[in-house]
């Protein structure tokens with residue numbers, strides 16, 4: 001296992017900055033080597049197939065609940081740039097699903113249409129306000145930063161490695177997009193209320209790691225990541241992002 005270090009590009013601040021970032025990012029993509037002659041060994045395929053099927057499914061959400069919550073917020077705040085940025089953000093997640101799906105197709109790994117973990121995450125986001133939707137999303141994004149690192153290291157496929165590199169680059173910015181907006185939503189609250197909701201988010205993350213481990217432990221173990229490593233990574237990253245000690 002190598003330690004997980006994330007790139008640290010400039011972080012946009014306002015919704016207009018985020019919109020400009022997402023617009024530009026469409027032209028700053030890495031080029032995966034789609035014509036690589038490398039194919040997964042059967043050992044590599046066994047390690048990643050079940051897991052990549054579920055993550056690919058999770059990435060392809062149309063963001064219906066999220067957009068509904070964002071629209072309610074924008075009607076109140078008039079922050080239309082946020083809504084546009086959110087649309088492009090969802091587009092990036094769908095690109096992740098597309099790239100993973102194309103890779104799976106090259107490797108003869110069937111796409112999955114349903115899975116209980118995906119249904120669970122969608123249920124959490126149904127009918128909630130923007131803050132809760134962003135917190136559920138942030139939880140998934142924090143775990144994604146170590147998952148895609150493990151997936152990147154799990155095989156010798158240059159194609160999968162490049163796809164994961166692009167996803168990691170995007171997910172790092174997504175974390176800041178969520179946190180940046182969560183801070184804005186919390187501005188009117190008292191400090192103790194902000195702290196309490198950040199702690200609840202932290203607890204939710206700690207529980208979610210267990211659920212993710214049950215479903216994806218093969219990939220993590222294959223790359224040398226133990227459950228403790230995932231907890232340590234997510235603990236450090238979430239405390240840093242949510243400013244909790």
Ligand SMILES: [Fe+2]
Pocket residue numbers: 059092093096144167171
């Ligand atoms: Fe993603």
Ligand SMILES: [Fe+2]
Pocket residue numbers: 093141170171174
């Ligand atoms: Fe993301």
